[in-house]
Amino acid sequence: MSKRVVILGGGFGALAAAPLLARDGYHVTVVEKNEQLGGRASVLKKDGFVFDMGPSWYLMPEVFDRYFAQFGKKPSDYYDLVPLEPQYRAYFDDGTLVDIPRDIDETAAVFDRLEPGSGKMLQKYLTTAQEYYRLAMDHFLYTPMQSYRDLCVLPLRAYPSLLQSLRSMHSAITSTFRSTQIYQLLTYPMIFLGCSPTNAPSLFRLMNYVDFKQNVYYPMGGMSAVVSALVALGKEYGVEYRVNTPVETIVVRDGKVSKVVARDQEYRADLYVSNASYPHTESLFSDQSARRYPTKYWQKKVITPSAFLLYLGLDTAMPDYLHHTFVFSDAFEQHFEHIFGDPAWPQNPSIYVNAxxxxxxTLAPAGSEVMTVLVPIAPGLTASLAEKKRYAEHIVQLLEQKVGAPIRPHIVTQQLFSVEDFSQRYNAYEGNAFGDLSNTLLQSMLFRPPFSHAKLDNLFFVGTNTQPGVGVPPALISAQLLQAELHKMYRTNT
Ligand SMILES: Cc1cc2nc3c(=O)[nH]c(=O)nc-3n(C[C@H](O)[C@H](O)[C@H](O)COP(=O)(O)OP(=O)(O)OC[C@H]3O[C@@H](n4cnc5c(N)ncnc54)[C@H](O)[C@@H]3O)c2cc1C
Known part of the structure; x- marks a missing residue:
């Protein structure tokens, strides 16, 4: 009889783990609280408009290729990837506008316009970024780490790069470029790893390499097309999916999980894997002394930002915006300070718009536009509905001022989504947006919670909960690391 696995939660980590474990001979059931699978990559359908509620950047395509290759498949067996050209647009507070093209020489010319001579520096900067990318792909991201000893498996030649990559992004960039606009372009992606330029190691300039050299693609249908692909793959291997099934109690007995009690029924398995937030998972234990991390642990950690999101359906096309648009603010440092230092609603934030x-x-009626407006904010930053509506109005006005195109007369539908919604919908700790623990240096690699629970023999974790960290590609990688770990422990079919 094959072993049974129950996976709590249906985010990317779970959806990637399920087919891998099913292929290894496990009988896998995914139990998701919400009405749809995908976790933070949920879809909102409203008044004829379709919104990707979460991730919108399909980055690190190599990770998706490697994932599907394990099944003898390619992403294109499930979804079409469209290259974006230009890749994105940035507006700056002084009225400058730049479009970032796919071609790196053209991008260097864009940089030269922002700071004479910086195009050449960009090429050099990206050579190091490429080294960091390979270092991460070949030695960190696909390597589970539990102790300092695991770091020693690096080949000697990797150490100089590793040491160099430990300085902060802020220091790496300010020692290379003078332009604040270039600084904004290169550091803003850190937010999506849950970091600020000062607490992110410059190893993360690999994100700049991914962005500028591997380029930006869009999976037709949105990120939900990737969710559907993983579910289709899982079904090919017999995975069962249950939605509208919140787990309410994890029953703990004799150093093991004995069953989970969900709203509809009890689920018993040999192994349990949680893709739900780590602190939330432990809060469900019937015996709280089995917790690995007390509440205090989480209070001391850097948690990823939350986001103030506005999903807008507009009755007209918005030619001043591209598929991806950044509207940067001069109060850039202050915005980061309001996220990571002194939590407050940023009045002049940098804003990301996804159209x-x-x-x-297929996402909007003919001649109209879907626009998701995202303002990163501090986790735990709550507000009343009236305050949030006022803030939404303020953000839309800022966009109108900075970009120049009227938005308010064209809104036919809108929905707010913020801290409380992240807590309620996903049980995200402090209502964070991207995954509980930020990928700061001291919360990366061996400093993240391991795959297995320290006190409960048959409980495991997958997704942003564990290694390697935050984002969709890391969630896919974590599933592969978990599968390898379970294979080592239980030696199933593969
Ligand atoms: C607005 C936004 C933009 C983003 N942009 C990007 C991007 O462009 N690119 C990128 O790579 N990443 C992006 N991210 C981050 C990325 O979406 C996440 O890091 C990733 O999807 C997290 O996946 P996960 O598997 O760890 O878990 P989650 O998606 O958090 O899934 C966990 C699941 O567990 C379920 N659950 C919780 N409690 C229970 C329970 N008691 N019982 C049953 N189920 C439960 C939840 O409902 C959820 O479905 C973005 C996120 C957001 C919100």
Missing amino acids: PSKTDS
């Missing part, structure tokens, strides 16, 4: 209907006409 995928530019590329995918």
Whole structure:
């Protein structure tokens, strides 16, 4: 009889783990609280508009290729990837606008316009970024780490790069470029790893390599097309999926999980894997003394930012925006300070706008546009509905001022989503947006919770909960690391 696995939660980590474990001979059931699978990559359908509620950047395509290759498949067996050209647009507070093209020499010319001579520096900067990318792909991301000893498996030649990559992004960039606009372009992606330029190691300039050299693609249908691909793959291997099934109690007995009690029924298995937030998972234990991390542990950690999101359906196309647009603010440092230092609603934030209907006409009625407006904010920053509506109005006005195109007369539908919604919908700790623990240096690699629970023999974790960290590609990698770990422990079919 094959072993049974129950996976709590249906985010990317779970959806990637399920087919791998099923292929290894496990009988896998995924138990998701919400009405749809995908976790933070949920879809909102409203008044004829379709919104990707979460991730919108399909980055590190190599990770997706490697994932599907394990099944003898390719992403294109499930979804079409469209290259974006230009890749994105940035507006700066002084009125400058730049479009980032796919071609690196053209991008260097864009940099030269922002700071004479910086195009050449960019090429050099990206050579190091490429080294960091390979270092991470070959030695860190796909390597589970539990102790300092695991770091020693690095080949000697990797140490100089490793040491160099430990300085902060802030220091790496300010020692290379003078332009604040270039600084903003290169550091803003750190937010999506849950970091600020000062607490992110410059190893993360690998994100700049990914962005500028591996380029930006869009999976037609949105990130939900990737969710559907993983679910289709899982079904090919017999995975069962249950939605609308919140787990309410994890019953703990004799150093093991004996069953989980969900709203509909009890689930018993040999192994349990949680893709739900780590502190939330432990809060469900019937015996709280089995917790690995007390509440205090989480209070001391850097948690990823939350996001103030506005999903807007507009009755007109918005030619001043591209598929991906950044509207940067001069109060850049202050915005980061309001996220990581002194939590407050940023009054002049840098804003990200996602308008995928530019590329995918199925997402909005003809001649109209879907726009998701994202302002990163501090986790735990709550507000009343009236305050949030006022803030939404303020953000839309800022966009109108800075970009110049009227938005308010064109809104036909809108939905707010913020801290409380992340807590309620996903049980995200402090209502964070990207995954509980930020990928700061001291919360990366061996400093993240391991795959197995220290006190409960048959409980494991997958997704941003554990290694390697935050984002969709890391969630896919974590599933592969978990599978390898279980294979080592239980030696199933493969
Ligand atoms: C607005 C936004 C933009 C983003 N942009 C990007 C991007 O462009 N690119 C990128 O790579 N990443 C991006 N991210 C981050 C990325 O979406 C996440 O890091 C990733 O999806 C997390 O996946 P996960 O598997 O760890 O878990 P989650 O997606 O958090 O899934 C966990 C699941 O567990 C379920 N659950 C919780 N409690 C229970 C329970 N008691 N019982 C049953 N189920 C439960 C939840 O409902 C959820 O479905 C973005 C996120 C957001 C919100």
